[in-house]
Amino acid sequence: MTTAVDVEGLSFRYPGTQAGVHDATLSIAPGELVVCIGPSGCGKTTLLRLIAGFLVPDRGTIRLDGRDVSALPTRARECGVVFQSYALFPHMRVWENVAYPLRVRGVAPEERRRRALAMLDQVGLAGFADRLPAQLSGGQQQRVALGRALVFSPHALLLDEPLSALDAATRTTMRDEIRRIQREHGIASLLITHDQDEALSLADRIVVMRDGHIVQDAPPQTIYDAPADAFVANFVGRANLVDGVVTGPAAVDTSLGALVTREHALPAGAPLRLLIRPERIEIVDGTQGENALAARVLRDRFFGAARRVEVGVGQGRLEIETNARDTVQCIRIPRDAIQFLNDASNS
Amino acid sequence: MVASATRVDRVGPFAAEGRSRTANGAPFWGQRATPLLLSRAWGYKLPRWIARFYLAYLAIPIVLLVVGSVGELWLNTLLPTGFTLAWYMQVAADPSFRRAFTASLAVAAIACAACVLAGLPLAYAIFRARSKVVRSLARVVYQLPVALPPLVLAFGFILVFSSDTLPWLGSIWLLAAGHVVLGLPYFLQTVVADMQRLGLRTLEDAAESLGSSGIQRFVHVVLPSLRHSILSGLVIVAALSLGEFQFSNLVAGFLNRTYPVVLLQAFYGATGFACAATVVLLLLALAAAIAGGAVSGSASRLRGVAA
Numbered sequence: 001m002t003t004a005v006d007v008e009g010l011s012f013r014y015p016g017t018q019a020g021v022h023d024a025t026l027s028i029a030p031g032e033l034v035v036c037i038g039p040s041g042c043g044k045t046t047l048l049r050l051i052a053g054f055l056v057p058d059r060g061t062i063r064l065d066g067r068d069v070s071a072l073p074t075r076a077r078e079c080g081v082v083f084q085s086y087a088l089f090p091h092m093r094v095w096e097n098v099a100y101p102l103r104v105r106g107v108a109p110e111e112r113r114r115r116a117l118a119m120l121d122q123v124g125l126a127g128f129a130d131r132l133p134a135q136l137s138g139g140q141q142q143r144v145a146l147g148r149a150l151v152f153s154p155h156a157l158l159l160d161e162p163l164s165a166l167d168a169a170t171r172t173t174m175r176d177e178i179r180r181i182q183r184e185h186g187i188a189s190l191l192i193t194h195d196q197d198e199a200l201s202l203a204d205r206i207v208v209m210r211d212g213h214i215v216q217d218a219p220p221q222t223i224y225d226a227p228a229d230a231f232v233a234n235f236v237g238r239a240n241l242v243d244g245v246v247t248g249p250a251a252v253d254t255s256l257g258a259l260v261t262r263e264h265a266l267p268a269g270a271p272l273r274l275l276i277r278p279e280r281i282e283i284v285d286g287t288q289g290e291n292a293l294a295a296r297v298l299r300d301r302f303f304g305a306a307r308r309v310e311v312g313v314g315q316g317r318l319e320i321e322t323n324a325r326d327t328v329q330c331i332r333i334p335r336d337a338i339q340f341l342n343d344a345s346n347s
Numbered sequence: 348m349v350a351s352a353t354r355v356d357r358v359g360p361f362a363a364e365g366r367s368r369t370a371n372g373a374p375f376w377g378q379r380a381t382p383l384l385l386s387r388a389w390g391y392k393l394p395r396w397i398a399r400f401y402l403a404y405l406a407i408p409i410v411l412l413v414v415g416s417v418g419e420l421w422l423n424t425l426l427p428t429g430f431t432l433a434w435y436m437q438v439a440a441d442p443s444f445r446r447a448f449t450a451s452l453a454v455a456a457i458a459c460a461a462c463v464l465a466g467l468p469l470a471y472a473i474f475r476a477r478s479k480v481v482r483s484l485a486r487v488v489y490q491l492p493v494a495l496p497p498l499v500l501a502f503g504f505i506l507v508f509s510s511d512t513l514p515w516l517g518s519i520w521l522l523a524a525g526h527v528v529l530g531l532p533y534f535l536q537t538v539v540a541d542m543q544r545l546g547l548r549t550l551e552d553a554a555e556s557l558g559s560s561g562i563q564r565f566v567h568v569v570l571p572s573l574r575h576s577i578l579s580g581l582v583i584v585a586a587l588s589l590g591e592f593q594f595s596n597l598v599a600g601f602l603n604r605t606y607p608v609v610l611l612q613a614f615y616g617a618t619g620f621a622c623a624a625t626v627v628l629l630l631l632a633l634a635a636a637i638a639g640g641a642v643s644g645s646a647s648r649l650r651g652v653a654a
Contacts, residue, residue, distance in 0.1 A: 052556055053555075053556075054552055054555075073555075074552075074555045074556055075555050075556070075557075075558045075559060075560060077556075078558075079556060080556070080557075081552070081553065081556040083549055083552070083553060085546060085549055087546070087549045087550050087552070087553035089550060089553075089554075089567075089568055089571075089572070090545065090572055091571040091572055091574070092571075100554070100557055100559075100567070101557040101558055103567075104557065104558045104559040104560075104563055104567075105558060148557065149556075149557075152557070152558070
């Protein structure tokens with residue numbers, strides 16, 4: 001089975017700067033939704049523009065459905081693109097917008113209209129066919145953009161921060177809609193975002209980028225449970241990062257106190273970075289038990305379903321996420337909630 | 348408390364609006380302590396009176412022109428005597444005025460056509476230029492004619508085009524060319540600004556990703572999106588051309604004289620005739636303004652904004 005999108009060793013540098021994409025390798029299987037996430041300027045939009053053909057790479061190859069498209073112009077690549085601003089043609093009606101790719105491919109007018117209307121049904125905009133884009137809301141424009149990008153059955157779907165221009169409520173609805181439509185079409189998709197909730201909930205696989213490099217490429221659960229380094233740990237989900245020194249085969253000394261951890265093969269005295277997710281830390285009554293420590297509450301914030309408490313433990317600080325409402329006096333860190341970063345024995 | 352609040356609301360310049368305080372509760376202008384000159388009455392009435400005087404200053408000459416164009420006799424009195432439409436008949440019958448009217452329309456039409464043919468690709472090139480330096484430079488260059496006195500342009504044209512190699516002085520094409528130089532900056536400004544407002548680059552990227560070639564993009568997306576600003580720009584160019592005097596007076600040949608040039612001659616004759624002839628030009632300008640308004644109105648509807 002050929003991969004739908006295959007990027008190998010792709011490099012591009014914006015002239016006069018250090019920004020761009022450096023040696024990116026990525027593949028997307030048919031029907032898979034890959035979300036590329038990273039801070040501003042990390043190169044994720046550049047990667048999308050390279051795959052779409054708006055930029056010519058300095059090095060590397062891009063394959064769509066097994067075909068090498070690195071030298072082909074954008075219009076020959078058969079990639080559907082959804083832009084952040086939707087880029088709907090303002091002078092064309094909604095159905096004409098959706099039918100445009102068919103028009104440039106020489107499809108007959110009646111056939112175009114029929115297929116455009118069918119696509120509008122699919123994206124949930126039946127009845128909006130004769131409106132102008134200016135008369136639609138953000139979410140509706142989004143759906144039109146999606147329909148337009150899919151109507152000609154492209155090899156891949158590329159979405160450039162499609163939800164960032166929407167308000168929070170519409171965003172959640174459209175997230176599910178994009179997923180539904182993408183699954184119905186079974187089309188390989190690459191979605192760019194800086195929102196980790198989007199990434200975690202939508203993706204079959206997440207690609208984390210930083211400074212033009214791909215730092216980790218894995219399913220959401222792996223990214224969350226086993227981040228490649230502190231940057232990924234911090235970027236996806238909230239993280240407590242604690243530095244420590246190995247004191248035994250299953251013990252680490254940290255600023256929080258002495259902790260008992262999983263078995264590891266590191267020598268005594270080796271420095272270590274630990275990751276503890278806030279929701280794994282338990283609130284207990286006393287300091288008996290493994291890894292039970294006294295805590296002083298520094299900040300207590302209520303978020304409705306969850307509560308985030310920042311506590312001082314020993315010489316350090318931890319952030320706890322819990323839905324219990326009781327006062328925090330002691331906390332316990334379960335042994336297997338402690339992950340090691342940058343360490344082979346973690347996997 | 349409520350009773351005193353309503354009592355206060357009936358006093359002062361904002362009484363009609365029923366307000367004595369701003370929305371956040373702060374008092375307007377301070378209700379008691381301000382000196383007379385800065386009191387509410389003056390602070391509010393003074394700008395209104397300035398506006399009224401200015402509008403009168405603008406309107407009086409135009410009103411007098413219209414009045415003079417239908418007056419039978421006007422000799423050193425405040426207003427003319429008698430009422431007649433004969434002046435308009437005379438203007439309509441005068442052969443040089445008729446020729447000048449059609450010449451003006453022809454020159455305006457040629458100038459508009461040249462602006463579209465030359466100006467549109469130029470605007471596109473300026474918009475698409477990758478280098479910011481090139482774009483800034485281009486902007487300076489194409490806006491230069493705005494600062495250029497038409498008289499200077501006319502002298503230049505006379506110098507260049509009355510030589511043996513380029514003996515074109517007096518032709519209608521040269522006249523129109525001068526009008527293009529004078530009007531193109533406004534056309535370009537309107538169109539380039541609209542390109543930026545539309546996010547034309549992203550629209551073109553979208554069209555490209557959907558499979559269209561360069562020409563298809565231009566015809567399907569660029570031109571239709573820009574049609575309102577192109578029309579607005581052309582209305583500006585036409586209005587400028589119709590009213591242009593300084594350049595046309597020097598460069599137009601005798602048979603190609605545009606309307607404003609011929610109009611100057613009218614003021615050596617009867618006042619009524621001159622007024623009637625000027626009102627004709629005024630009506631042309633009004634027509635251009637209405638056309639401009641109509642274009643921007645339909646453009647606003649397309650954007651989904653209240654016109």
